[in-house]
Amino acid sequence: MLDWNKINTVLLDMDGTLLDLNFDNHFWLEFIPERYALQNQLTIEEATDVLLPLFKSMEGKLEWYCLDYWSEILKLDIAGLKAEISGLISVFPHVTDFLSALQQSDKQVLLVTNAHRDSLSLKMEKTCLQPFFDGIICSHYFGFAKEHQAFWQAFQQQQGWDRRSTLMVDDSLAVLRSAQTFGIKYLISIKQPDSKKQPRSISEFPAINDFRELMLVA
Template sequence: MKVISFDLDGTIADSSFADAFWEEEVPALYARKNQLSIDEAWRIVKRSYEEVGSEDIRWYQPEYWFNLFDLDEDVTEVLRRVKDRVNLFSDALEVIEALYQKYDLIIISNAPREFIEIELEGIEDYFSASFSCTSDFGVVKKSGDAYLRVCSKIGVAPGDVLHLGDNPIFDYEVPRSIGMRALLIDRTNDHGGSGLKDMREILRMEPFSKDLKVKR
């Protein structure tokens, strides 16, 4: 293996940051704009999210929602207001530090580019590249084609990449279908124990166990 690829939300960070933006900040802005209560604003905003749905690329695009709701604020400034809600998993940080000694690390995420840049602040130097399927490739899920495009952009064969992520379809089955290696991260045992409950288990596997020095 030459490259280790990480999913972001659910793998390196939990959902607190994204939830704060979509479920708190956007409804609060809509409430102020339209002189509504937070509860009424959230009902309207949530209904709008549901009407578009996660299979539509617009669902992932902050600018689309700010235009739809006629919100005047800058998306990045609003995201920075909830930057303190970014919560990185300690086991992921330890693994990233260890793997960085020997491997090229990248991010492949469905999150919009604006989210990725803020969530990675402070650890961005560990990663040689980051890819947003929604912002960079215009697709709503990590398809086989998206993974192949990443491999092409960084100049490696799929078999040279190990991908780590928490979705059993898009982080495990799809990358394996195009020849990548993949490991499922399942901290909450949602997938019948088929994944790793602690990402640090990777460091006990070959080839990592032989040539990595893990800082404690």
């Protein structure tokens, strides 16, 4: 799938790519409606009817990923609630093997995430993946989500990597499209970001079932 000799920089997404998206889906679609219903004396169905349009309206925007934003809007301690169920955070199989192989190579390896800093810190604490990365890039530092060209422009200017020798692995097709528009040459998606849901059929980009398919690093 890849000629690793032509790749110098590896950009890896976190949620749905290295980590099972089931944690986030459960948190936003089940746990938060339960807590919101309890706080506002609603049924879970009523709470869901209120929340889903709110969530939908923020998709692709930085606010969607911002725990401070949702804490203010929903009047809930979102970071605290994430910590409450953090035992559900899990790394996908073969991810650490892949990262270990990359660590032994001459590639620059960067975690590039839309996750809010509190969520990022919690997940790094729970997974112990941080030492595998040469750097961790949070889109909140730049003020734009990865779906937007302004993010890639600011990120590339700061880091100076060559888009022609860069690989991006991400579960979000919207993010991959944005990276493609920016000129990143090697793009790979994830077929099953949430282990509790069926694998997706993806034709727009090469897609993997797990990271064993990329274990070709010298």
